Amino acid sequence: MGRKRARNALTLIACLALVMFVAACGGSSNDSPSTSTPAQANTSGGGKVELNAIFLPATWGTVVKDTLAPQYEKETGVKVNVQLIARDAIHEKMATLFAAKDSSFDIFNLDYNWIPEFAGAGHLADMGDVVPAADRQDFFPLSLKVATWNEKLYGIPQTVHPALLWYRRDLYQDPKIMAQYKQSTGDELKAPATMDEWRKQVEFFNGKTFNGKKVYGWVAQAQKGFANVHTWLNFLYTYGGKPFNADFTQSTLNTPQGQQATAMWAGMSKFMPPGANSVTYDLVTAAAQQGQVATALHWSWGAFAVDDPKSSKTVGDWAYTQVPSASAGQPSHPHLAEWVISVSNYSKHQAEAKKFAAWLETKKNDVVQASLGGGDPVRLSSYDSPTLMDEKVKGTDQLRFRRLPEVKKAMETAQPRPFFPLEERWEQVVSTPLQSISLGRSSVEEGLKQADQDVDSSLNR
Amino acid sequence: MLPGLLFLVGFAIYPTVYSLITSFYRWNLNNPLGKQWGGWHNYDILLKDPAFWHSVWVTVRYVALSVVIQLGLGLGLALLFFRRFPGDRILRAMLMLPMVVAPVVVGLLWRFMLNAQFGIVNYVVEQLGFTRIDFLGEPGWALPTLILIDVWQWTPFVFLIMLAALQGIPEDILEAARVDGAKPWRIFWDHILPLLRYPIAVAVALRLIDAFRVYDLIYMTTRGGPLDETETLSWQIYDAGFRSFDIGYAAAFSWLMLILVVVVTTVFLRLMLRKEDLS
Known part of the structure; x- marks a missing residue:
């Protein structure tokens, strides 16, 4: 009986030690490998890239999920799985995934005030290479400024709403x-x-x-x-x-x-x-x-x-x-309120993820998103688009996007x-x-x- | 025995020990420097922080009032349903409904019903000739309102335990008291209540532990406001851990809360139960 008890106690201690050891190896190290398993490696059966994204369940998130992501798949063959998650939950999820250097999600929709927090900690990928300097002239300067940390662009503006x-x-x-x-x-x-x-x-x-x-x-x-x-x-x-x-x-x-x-x-x-x-x-x-x-x-x-x-x-x-x-x-x-699209530094498909983020905010798609109700445009040229500026609210003489001239003006002095x-x-x-x-x-x-x-x-x- | 031990170690002992160790670190998830040993730093800050003591006071009031009211109502309802009457089964099933609704849904439901502009409760208040009340936004109203919502949701749980306990009381004891000429109140006080001591202890202990953890209801309704009127311990822990990502600080907070829950529950059980029951 006494031997049996001692054996059980030893087994318990060994188990405890093993669990502590495994956890200590995985939890505290800053250079631990990604927790992603091969099954999560974001490739579909045919070897094509598959991206996972989290967006806000606001109209700009639903537009991406229901319209633009399916269209992107048709055009490029890259499937983008979009999850819509509430603001607080996105913030929590990002912090915990990033702490574990998890690669399950490639793309995140960020409230711009999180850029210093996550970019400063090294969790976001530099997006500078997918938004060329010439193209940046077309964005509201402030919209890019709040997507930038330590002089690097960490997000592509998706919508502004001052x-x-x-x-x-x-x-x-x-x-x-x-x-x-x-x-x-x-x-x-x-x-x-x-x-x-x-x-x-x-x-x-x-x-x-x-x-x-x-x-x-x-x-x-x-x-x-x-x-x-x-x-x-x-x-x-x-x-x-x-x-x-x-x-x-x-x-x-x-x-x-x-x-x-x-x-x-x-x-x-x-x-x-x-x-x-x-x-x-x-x-x-x-x-x-x-x-x-x-x-x-x-x-x-x-x-x-x-x-x-x-x-x-x-x-x-x-x-x-x-x-x-x-x-x-x-x-x-x-x-100023603004949401940006960022790519995780732990994504296994950073290049593809950045391409998708940039594609969402091409001149054409900035207008498309706005016209589908997905938030106010981030590009100056979109504010001259007849698609947006001439459309009327059904049954009235009012312009559907009559707020846009005021938005454009507000962006000059917004903080x-x-x-x-x-x-x-x-x-x-x-x-x-x-x-x-x-x-x-x-x-x-x-x-x-x-x-x-x-x-x-x-x-x- | 080994699978049981592994389960216990993996899912209870390890997380508990890990959180205790974490509580001694200065660790923000987004701090590139990572974890830094802080010793008693987090505890020191917490115990000197008036906001911590305020949240203890809010939590204690919330827990004490909601559990006492639930016990009174649950026991009363159980006595009402102890004797069969037409339609009692349907009524009993309906009484159970709030308990099976997710707390998040309960919060959302009440948030809309209590809304000062569009809520049905305020519509009734206005029809009765009173001015509309901002139940969730007015200091003085918010905490009592949350307590009432908790009572609405969890009284059925206490009721269920009390009813089961009442139905387990041997009928001959009550019959003998009646034959001896005891009035209903004496029967309840001298015979029924002593026999309900253990079920009451179980129900109250479970509700105490659960009420201490209230978070989802606050998240969906007041978010700790107005001012800091509904900032309970759980809410503060969420705020520190999942908004600021101060993991070490939140862990220390959790440990202080755990100590409080254990102390309160132990004191209550010692008061309710005899020494030999506890041993």
Whole structure:
């Protein structure tokens, strides 16, 4: 009995040691071979290359999956398997796959703020060789800048959507409402050029009933997390605030510009529909579709949803203009959203993967994607394309892509999120004190001071 | 025995030991420098961080309130269903439904139903003459709302255990009490409740452990907000591990949570059970 026990104990210890040894060899080494097995080597039975890609389940992801990838296979024989995965899940998946140097996926759709994080860690392939210098002239310069890290291009821009100010054309051009506004404020009702004008307008519209429908002043993303930060950045940038010092070692939110911007943003939150603290992208879109608001601060790309007669009661009613500026004559600085296509440094088919990524963003396909509803184009030439510029919304006299001239203009002054490897963490940290300000739990100065402290201590963790 | 041991080592002991070792490293998945030994660094930061203690407080409130309410409701429902009545089987099956729905779906469902603008709950609130409530976005409302959602989903689980336990009580004990003239309340207090001690201990221990881990519901509804009102331990661990990829920090966080769960569960079981039961 005693011998048997001792033997069992020995076996257990041996097993433990073996498992620990195997795991230690595989887990901690930086130069361990890829975990991909031959079966995962991305070649189909006939020896043809097969690529695996992850895209966002937004329209630009579905367009790639349903239309462009099948077309690419027809043209080249290269099959591209596209998985659509939500934003947070893409981020998680990339980090864990990359940590294991896994080659299962060749192509990733990235939110541009992940470029410093993943390129800085050496996980992304240099895409410079598939976008020649001459061709780069056709892309928005900013779209390439945010796909670049340490002077190397790590992603091909797939879609840009700077924030725009959306306003209800039907309300703004209604003679009765225009007269009411004039009587109430002494000003003409027109698309606001400055933040003060906009605030006056949202205050005027908020809570009033027009054509039997109660309307609120404005709506924008405001839920804790990235949502409220993404809205607030439009104000911060427009008022000249900067989140960090030049080398991202110190948070610089509590400045006169930061305070002015945050005060305007927080002051306007009372003119949003009930439940503003929980408002996410979907709810902004829903409020716009239902005609619940007079104005909205929203991504340009989201405009496709309000012209969809299946889900919208405001088809053709929305017009788009620049985010209002801090003072007359000054440009505003909208917050940039952009998704890029990158190739994994661990892909066994990097050359093929890069070819596909580049093919997705040829001049022709940039227009094709946009016309299929896959997000706003990244090439300047696409903004002159008759395919996009002349098409009308069915049943209306409104241009389907009437937002594009404003998108093009916004791209001249748009600003990206803080472009450094810890940006995702920064958004999470800064989000709570910002919500505290918008809820009136802390003053603007206290909240921004707290935000500075929280960011600094978090970055030094 | 060997396959069992291998399974235990591979799927329980090894990951546990590995996470413990990891908790002593400063390790961010995207840091090109890789792992660096940090000793007690992660624990030191955590224990000095007010956000950590706040998340402990949020979690304890969430767990305590949701489990107590679930126990009360589950036991009450079990007593109601103890005696047969017409249609009880259909009702019982319907009561079970929330338990079989995935927590992610539950979160999404309630998020839409509670929405301040379009949700059906707020429609009813407004029809009753009250102003709309931002259940998931208003500080003061968010945590109680999450507790109620958890109660809605998991009361059936407690109910099921209680009902099975009630049906296992020998009828002659209850009959004898009745013959002796005991009132229903005395029968419940003196006879039924003592006999339910073990099932209650099992149900509460399982619910305690599960409630401590709440994450998916928060992910789908409040994402830790408003402010930090619903930032539970699990949410903070997710945030550190899967948004910032601070694996060492998240592992230390997990170990502190594990200690808390073990302490709370052990104290509860010691209070509920006799010494000889535990041994």
